[in-house]
Amino acid sequence: MISDPGVVGLLYLVTIVCFVVALRFLSSPKHARKGNWIGGVGMLVAIGTTLLLDGIGNWALIVVGGLIGSVVGVVGARTVRMTAMPQMVAIFNGVGGGAAALVALAEWHNIVDPAGDETVSIVLSALIGSISFAGSVVAFAKLQELVSGRPIVFPGQNVFNILVLLGAAGLGIAAVSGVEDQWVLYALIGLALLFGVMFVLPIGGADMPVVISLLNAFTGIAASATGFVLDSTVLIVSGMLVGAAGTLLTLLMAKAMNRSIANVLFGAFGQVQVAAGGARTDDGRTVRATSAEDVAVQLSFARKVIVVPGYGMAVAQAQHDVRQLADVLEERGVDVKYAIHPVAGRMPGHMNVLLAEANVPYTQLFEMDQINPEFAQADVALVIGANDVTNPAARHDTASPIYGMPILDVDKAASIVVMKRSMRPGFAGIDNELYLDPKTTMLFGDAKDSVLKLISAVKAT
Amino acid sequence: MTDLPLVIELTILVLAAFLGFEVISKVPTMLHTPLMSGANFIHGIVIVGAILVLGYADDTFTKTVGFVAMVLATANVVGGWFVTDRMLGMFKRRPEPKREEPSE
Numbered sequence: 001m002i003s004d005p006g007v008v009g010l011l012y013l014v015t016i017v018c019f020v021v022a023l024r025f026l027s028s029p030k031h032a033r034k035g036n037w038i039g040g041v042g043m044l045v046a047i048g049t050t051l052l053l054d055g056i057g058n059w060a061l062i063v064v065g066g067l068i069g070s071v072v073g074v075v076g077a078r079t080v081r082m083t084a085m086p087q088m089v090a091i092f093n094g095v096g097g098g099a100a101a102l103v104a105l106a107e108w109h110n111i112v113d114p115a116g117d118e119t120v121s122i123v124l125s126a127l128i129g130s131i132s133f134a135g136s137v138v139a140f141a142k143l144q145e146l147v148s149g150r151p152i153v154f155p156g157q158n159v160f161n162i163l164v165l166l167g168a169a170g171l172g173i174a175a176v177s178g179v180e181d182q183w184v185l186y187a188l189i190g191l192a193l194l195f196g197v198m199f200v201l202p203i204g205g206a207d208m209p210v211v212i213s214l215l216n217a218f219t220g221i222a223a224s225a226t227g228f229v230l231d232s233t234v235l236i237v238s239g240m241l242v243g244a245a246g247t248l249l250t251l252l253m254a255k256a257m258n259r260s261i262a263n264v265l266f267g268a269f270g271q272v273q274v275a276a277g278g279a280r281t282d283d284g285r286t287v288r289a290t291s292a293e294d295v296a297v298q299l300s301f302a303r304k305v306i307v308v309p310g311y312g313m314a315v316a317q318a319q320h321d322v323r324q325l326a327d328v329l330e331e332r333g334v335d336v337k338y339a340i341h342p343v344a345g346r347m348p349g350h351m352n353v354l355l356a357e358a359n360v361p362y363t364q365l366f367e368m369d370q371i372n373p374e375f376a377q378a379d380v381a382l383v384i385g386a387n388d389v390t391n392p393a394a395r396h397d398t399a400s401p402i403y404g405m406p407i408l409d410v411d412k413a414a415s416i417v418v419m420k421r422s423m424r425p426g427f428a429g430i431d432n433e434l435y436l437d438p439k440t441t442m443l444f445g446d447a448k449d450s451v452l453k454l455i456s457a458v459k460a461t
Numbered sequence: 462m463t464d465l466p467l468v469i470e471l472t473i474l475v476l477a478a479f480l481g482f483e484v485i486s487k488v489p490t491m492l493h494t495p496l497m498s499g500a501n502f503i504h505g506i507v508i509v510g511a512i513l514v515l516g517y518a519d520d521t522f523t524k525t526v527g528f529v530a531m532v533l534a535t536a537n538v539v540g541g542w543f544v545t546d547r548m549l550g551m552f553k554r555r556p557e558p559k560r561e562e563p564s565e
Contacts, residue, residue, distance in 0.1 A: 019503050020484060026496050027487040033549035036499060040542050043505065047538075050509045056516035058524065065515065065528050069535025076536075077543030082551075088544055089498050096504045096537035102530035103510040106523045117467055216500055223507040224474060230510055231464050237477040238506040244481025245500040249493060342490050349493030356551035363554055367490050 003054045011049040012234035018042025019238050023245070029362050046234055082357045083314050086346045087143035090212045093219050094136025100222035101129030101189060107229050108175075108185045121228035123172040123188065129222035130189045132215045134196025139208050139215065142200070143346070149208075152201045158266055164195045203265065209347035210253045210264045217246025249348065256342035258394075258405035287423065290441035292450060295417050296457030302379035304335045306371065308408055309355065311345055312385020312421065316447035319358040322384060325455050326360070332458070338364055339371040339381075339408050341389040372409045381413035383434075385420070385447050391432045400430060416440040419450050495548045502541030508534035 002008055018038050025035025050056070073092070080088045104125035111118065141147045168191035175184045203211055220242025227235025254261050299305055307326065313319060326336040338360065344351035352365055375381060383390055390410040393400040410416055416439050434440055443450055488496050511534040515527030
């Protein structure tokens with residue numbers, strides 16, 4: 001048993017250092033995995049220290065609870081498909097927020113001096129933790145398609161949400177100013193849960209990653225608030241590290257989509273975009289369809305090919321086949337690179353994970369700023385299931401809803417091949433003028449089928 | 462736990478926020494998904510709170526709440542860690558030998 005508060009504090013300091021080092025190691029894929037292990041060690045030190053504190057009891061409950069949680073965690077983490085990663089992150093985030101809210105609830109139940117500053121922390125932890133929990137569960141349900149991924153809206157929604165939040169805040173103020181009844185916190189948690197649900201429901205599926213990142217920050221802040229309740233520096237620091245990380249990621253993502261956070265959260269994007277873009281003139285230009293054989297010839301005799309993968313590729317589960325196609329081309333001496341847009345996939349960096357799973361070396365993956373100057377030297381840009389991130393309208397069409405969004409300069413390549421299921425517009429609901437470019441040919445069909453055809457055609461060439 | 466003055470705790474909080482921004486801004490976009498799940502794992506530290514509540518609980522209400530918190534927090538810690546490890550294990554400089562190294 002550890003009773004010296006100095007020793008306890010030092011052990012928790014070890015945890016903090018481990019966490020910071022873990023995050024620091026994430027700056028390169030070379031050390032990242034090691035970093036995660038270091039973080040794991042830090043967590044074990046914190047858990048071990050806490051278990052050994054004087055007076056800790058209820059061992060049976062702790063062990064059983066820990067076992068149940070571990071089984072759920074391991075099974076979930078082991079079985080999740082990489083395309084389902086966003087909802088996995090959402091749900092693990094949600095349970096953390098829920099835990100923080102419950103800790104606050106228990107502390108409220110046993111509070112000695114409700115007028116102290118501890119109450120403020122309890123209220124914040126319960127409020128933010130509950131919002132994060134409910135919001136994450138809804139985000140999970142939407143991404144898992146248990147409920148519609150489309151924005152769910154009703155008139156006066158924003159007003160209603162604000163009233164709910166104000167109600168919760170009012171209860172929080174009541175608690176802080178000394179209303180000691182148990183029901184105050186129950187009602188507060190109830191309203192916060194309602195707010196979490198209502199605030200995520202109207203957000204469209206493709207914006208969900210921004211929300212998950214924001215909720216991640218929320219859970220971090222809730223954990224930090226819990227640290228104030230329990231006077232635990234390790235909770236304050238670790239929670240705040242996550243709070244900062246989540247906030248930064250949210251800002252980066254919104255920037256990559258050229259949207260403000262407010263627009264993502266309250267705009268219900270992708271809902272009514274039909275009229276956007278106004279009167280578009282085709283100048284008589286038409287879309288040219290092509291065959292797998294023609295594309296195979298183009299690719300085989302190219303010097304440099306840049307592959308632009310999008311979510312369509314992941315949905316068709318074509319990433320392994322795309323890798324194979326790249327292998328076949330490389331054997332013929334073609335230089336193959338991948339251009340990854342910051343919001344390719346369903347969360348930032350998601351495409352990198354999907355391609356890494358297909359054994360594409362990360363040295364072949366290039367971020368937007370690195371690869372954009374190279375399109376001019378590319379013989380073929382092969383766009384697989386990506387749409388809005390290649391639309392040149394983002395550069396010059398001020399009427400376009402995606403105007404100003406940074407895009408991949410696919411149209412600078414000598415020729416462009418777009419593999420697409422149909423002419424259906426992408427998430428933003430607008431036409432892609434890239435498809436009308438005279439340099440562009442379209443290869444229609446399921447991404448996986450098309451890539452398989454390409455592989456055999458290239459081999460035959 | 463040691464009772465630190467509120468001001469000291471707030472100072473620590475603010476410094477941690479700056480540290481977080483500083484460290485995270487160095488993470489490349491390529492690793493943002495593992496970063497998110499790694500950060501997810503780190504806020505699992507709330508398990509310390511769950512253990513404290515459950516470990517010191519002496520009435521049924523607190524025990525129940527603490528137990529649920531324990532289950533949720535452990536799922537957060539364990540799930541977050543394993544999923545991050547699984548993802549990071551996939552990032553390879555070069556795929557397994559088998560195929561010839563193309564000349565750069």
